[in-house]
Amino acid sequence: MTTAIKLVSIVGARPQFIKIAPLLRSFEHFTRRGGPPIDHIIVHTGQHYDAGMSDVFFDELAIPPATFNLGVGSGSHGSQTDQMLARIEGALLNGRPDIVVTYGDTNSTLAATLSAAKLHIPVAHVEAGLRSFNRRMPEEINRVVADHVSDLLLAPTPTAIANLEKEGLAERAVLTGDIMYDAVLFNRRLAAQRSSILDRLALEPRRYGVVTIHRAENTDDEKRLRKVLSALNEIAATAARLVFPLHPRTAKVLQSRFPAWSPHPRLQLIPPAGYLDTLSLVGHARMLLTDSGGLQKEAFFLGCPCITLREETEWVETLQGGGNILAGIEPEAIRAAVSAWEARAPAGQADFSAAAAAAFGDGHAADRIRDAVLAFIAPRERASHALL
Numbered sequence: 001m002t003t004a005i006k007l008v009s010i011v012g013a014r015p016q017f018i019k020i021a022p023l024l025r026s027f028e029h030f031t032r033r034g035g036p037p038i039d040h041i042i043v044h045t046g047q048h049y050d051a052g053m054s055d056v057f058f059d060e061l062a063i064p065p066a067t068f069n070l071g072v073g074s075g076s077h078g079s080q081t082d083q084m085l086a087r088i089e090g091a092l093l094n095g096r097p098d099i100v101v102t103y104g105d106t107n108s109t110l111a112a113t114l115s116a117a118k119l120h121i122p123v124a125h126v127e128a129g130l131r132s133f134n135r136r137m138p139e140e141i142n143r144v145v146a147d148h149v150s151d152l153l154l155a156p157t158p159t160a161i162a163n164l165e166k167e168g169l170a171e172r173a174v175l176t177g178d179i180m181y182d183a184v185l186f187n188r189r190l191a192a193q194r195s196s197i198l199d200r201l202a203l204e205p206r207r208y209g210v211v212t213i214h215r216a217e218n219t220d221d222e223k224r225l226r227k228v229l230s231a232l233n234e235i236a237a238t239a240a241r242l243v244f245p246l247h248p249r250t251a252k253v254l255q256s257r258f259p260a261w262s263p264h265p266r267l268q269l270i271p272p273a274g275y276l277d278t279l280s281l282v283g284h285a286r287m288l289l290t291d292s293g294g295l296q297k298e299a300f301f302l303g304c305p306c307i308t309l310r311e312e313t314e315w316v317e318t319l320q321g322g323g324n325i326l327a328g329i330e331p332e333a334i335r336a337a338v339s340a341w342e343a344r345a346p347a348g349q350a351d352f353s354a355a356a357a358a359a360f361g362d363g364h365a366a367d368r369i370r371d372a373v374l375a376f377i378a379p380r381e382r383a384s385h386a387l388l
């Protein structure tokens, strides 16, 4: 009798739920077509915990409930990571897996990598090789540690491969394409069928912009956030109606540090949007203003002009492909970027699909990740059987 390969995926935050879904689907197809049985265990750290930040993604992306929910919740970086380390270790000791798969750059990624590595369990890192070269970003620290400690580095783009090469990690790296591209290609049709957010908010396609802000560098620095908020009010007043789904971190900061700030009537704050609503919102917007990593790419895939409210981006392909303007947070620069897009894409649409496919793959990154993971475990499996 063939014993199932035991694989543990560790997730905890919104972008990780999006990344795990195509991989789960790929493993299921593979087993259904006669591949080896896989026992795919999902560990949810609980970093994101409420309905709008977690449950909605499991529902919409048909992710089975997590086998373990570690319930870690919010906290400082130290205490959050500390609790995750201990609880992930407990979950892994419960039934030693053949491999642990981690995703992206969150504190959950960092804790998962360290816990597994210390137990001598091999670790595969999905979305390896991303660099902003800004070590003040918590995500950059998480990525660098995850890549140096992991055994298998699953890189989404040639740029990511080049970054890994420069750090001496080429031997462990495999170019897979971007799993978030798979997710957009698969889900945009579902979004068209199922999302009613445009009707609910009375939005006309290409007549509004979308805003998201949640990076610590923007939310935790009052001066920076003040500048962004004033630029947004001005854009709402002069250029386009704006819809701003608020990340809980941003909502808290606005409440505690900007109680007197009032958004312009054409700047509409809404609760965090689900994945299908987000695809629909961005897919029909005339522009996106964001500090999110994932959304820069999603805008690129969906043909929505993007303005990034940061000084650097990991996703340089979106700049090179002409889909993204790196504006920073100075109101003048943001205004200039809005004008540039109004001139470049007056209809509020653009087609970056050729550049997207050239940089991010063919929409089958999940299959390549699956194959790389299985190829990585195969010799170990053979060795352990030889010992029996």
Ligand code: UD1
Pocket: 013, 014, 015, 047, 048, 049, 050, 053, 054, 073, 074, 075, 105, 106, 107, 108, 138, 139, 214, 247, 248, 249, 252, 293
């Ligand atoms: C994390 C990731 C970031 C990722 C982002 C996506 C790190 C260091 N950062 O940042 O890479 O792009 O997720 O959203 O891991 N909160 C809630 N409800 C929730 C989740 C969070 O209220 O469901 C609140 C928390 O109380 C906290 C704040 O949001 O104050 C920030 O949460 P945190 O867990 O630090 O992660 P993110 O900022 O979301």
